[in-house]
Amino acid sequence: MVFNSLDFVVFIIPVFLLYWLIFSKSSVYQNFFLLLVSLFFYAWADWRFLILLVASTLINFYLGLKIHRTPEDRKKNIFLYIGLIFNIGLLLYFKYFNFFYEGFFEILNVFGAESSYSTLEILLPLGISFFTFQTLGYLTDVYNEEIDPSENLLEFSIFITFFPKILSGPIERAASFIPQIQEKRNLSYSVSVDGLRQILWGLFAKIVIAENCAIIVNPIFNNYENEPGSTLLVGAFFYAIQLYADFSGYSNMAIGVSKLFGIQLMRNFSTPFFSTNISDFWRKWHISLTTWMMDYVFTPLSFTLRRHQKKGLIFSIITTFVLVGFWHGANWTFVVYGLLHGIYFIPLVFSGKMNSSEIVAKGKLLPSIKEVFKMISLFLLIMLTDVFFRVDNVAMGLDYLKRVFSLSIINFPSIIIASTTIITIILIGFFILIEWCNREKKHDFEIHNYNIYLRWGFYIFIFSLILFFGKSSETFIYFQF
Template sequence: MLFNSIEFFLFLPIVFCLYWFVINKNLKLQNFLLLTASYVFYGWWDWRFLSLILLSTIVDYFVGLQIHKEENTKKRKRWLWLSMGFNLSLLGFFKYFNFFITSFIDAFNTVGYEMDYFSLSIILPVGISFYTFQTMSYSLDISKRRLEPTKDFVAFATFVAFFPQLVAGPIERASNLLPQFFSKRKFNYETAVDGGRQMLWGLFKKIVIADNCAPYVNTIFENYGDQSSGTLILGVVVFAFQIYADFSGYTDIAIGVAKLFGFNFKRNFNYPYFSVNISDFWKRWHISLSSWLNDYVFTPLAVDLRNYKKYGIFAAVFITFLLSGLWHGAGWNFIVWGGLHGLFYIPVIFSKKRFTAISTSKGIKNTNSLKDLHRMIFTFGMVCLTYIFFRAQSLSHAIDYITTIFKGLFTSNVFDIALPNIVLLGLIPLLILCEWVQRNEEHGLSISKINFPIARGLIYTFLFALILLFGASPAPFIYFQF
């Protein structure tokens, strides 16, 4: 079920009314309703894959109890490896089986051993990368004695499958989300209204910005050999806003829906295109994933490699970003995308300033001003370069795309740019302006401080009109494929 579908806008009010007006006095029934609604939400796509979520839930629920109960360190690690092995095997089979098989065959063919290619028709379950990471962090935190397991299976199952963030995050930690299932929820009008505003802002970004960027970007990347250098560069820039509006739009809707039910999710985006360097960017982009990798990959590696000082930190950062690339997709282009971000960290690591962790979910005050504009543009340019590998269908496609850009720089049609439609030319700058003005607010539509109801109403009406005007053909969210 898509957030931008008719089905969801029928589904949400039904669940909301049952939750607040029928069973609002019974916490356990509320949790059970959310679990049922979450399974309906996910099963709407393909009910067969509900078995994977349920199986992952059962394994990590019982493994968590065993890890906590076990005092012997070696035995506790065995239970942890059972959880890690199960979840990574699940993820590896459905997401990476064909990639590893073809890479293995390519390696042998390169050295002269001819092998036939084969692959399986494996459907990638939506959201598998998100909920497996969420359950793995639960087991890891219990193993490190940072968290006590819950004995309430329904609450734990709802934590794993909670529908607002099930298929594309944020990747919530048990330490933040799980206790909320045990706290009495009371309807808060102001919080619900702010959740509605954040949903509206997310729908605007997704439907009006991202879905209008998609046809332009698709045409350029599919026909890159026929385009000028200027058009190819502009295509990458437009894709940068497409993927940001698409993914952060999903996050805004997810956080807004959670607020409607009395839950608080961690922030996942903090205006990343106003970053002044790559380190700053990764503190603002997909914060739930980057903080997960920081805590469970980078920090342990940095500790193990501490004797190598800055070189050890660089190795830890580079490995972390390679894994980030692999998490995003089963392809060498994604691995190169991650590797480039790791390489771009070299100036940060070897600078005289004290090196800090690669990401944080803590609040970042946006003190950047227009005097930092040149740094923001340079950082945005580096991010756009990596986006070529992210958007391309393969590594060879990305390399050809970049080669075509450089070849076109020496031709007369370098500035012959195929502009996107007039909607994007006007609305992308509007998005940038709104987020710049709101850069110290939680989201772009945090306008409760405007004391003129008519002004707020006009803003809501304008956004609703744009959504209705451009919402005829809803498209899946990009991060569903991860």
């Protein structure tokens, strides 16, 4: 039941009406209803792992209480380690077991111990990377006494299972999420309308931008050996846009749907392609994952290695981003993706600009030539690195990039003159223009300050684009993670 499906429309309308008309008497009623709806939503997506989700919720709720209530440090540590082993163990088994299993036998074969093996048919539970990181962060925060544990199982269950974010995030923090559901929510017209506005923009990004890009991208990557470097460069460009539009579209819809129920999720994207350096990019790209990794991996690791100064800082950054890459999937391509991003930070470390972050052309209509150059250079770097996000293996990624930089790059890419490509480029231009105009606002389509005629003009225009150029899709790229 994806957000851009008729099934979801049929689902969300009665849920919204029941929530505000029948279950709005108290926070308990609201939370109980949201829990039932969330479990139903997850079961609809993949009922086979509903028991796993429930078990994870109960176990982590209990462990949070034990960590908080245990006075002895030794026993407190034991409960934390149990939680870490349980949650990381879930990820290792369901997501990475075959990766390490195959790697073990490949090492044996390298050393001459020929062994035959077959991979296990392990199904990947939907959303496991997202809800597992939430529980890991929760237990760590409780252990560090940054938050008190939830003593209400119903509220904690909503924190884990809330249906807009369960499949692909954002990765929420208990400190910001749980207080919102402890109080009765009241229907706000302005918040609900803003949620619908964000859903509309997310829908446009997904089924118009991402899906039209996919029509161009898929044939190029599937037949890259027979394409000139210029066409492969075009394919990399459209894939970078597809990846961003697909995931930011999902995030905007998830945040918008959540607003309909009076709950604010954290922003997950903040116009990242308008960044001028790699550090700024990662402050704006998949923000919930980046901040999680910074808080729970980079900060403690860099603190431990602080005596090594810049070398320790570089090691901490690269390790963090290798894990960011590996979080995405059990494939060496994601490791390479993360490694490259970590390496891109090295010049910033030596220049002392790693923490620099700014809104490009703040308060201005247009950026400077220097800012344009920096944005384009960074986008090209990100675009080429994204190739490893798309290909099946590292050898394929290296071969793809090798062909990009071959002499055939001077050939004119015939795909550019195709009508589908031209229309998609125009649509991307409109998409980028709207995001540029909203780069200083709370989300990418915040137009509530416009007069009513202009607002409705935008709504009708975007709805028309969805109607005429939208493509059907059954899933989102990040569902696989």
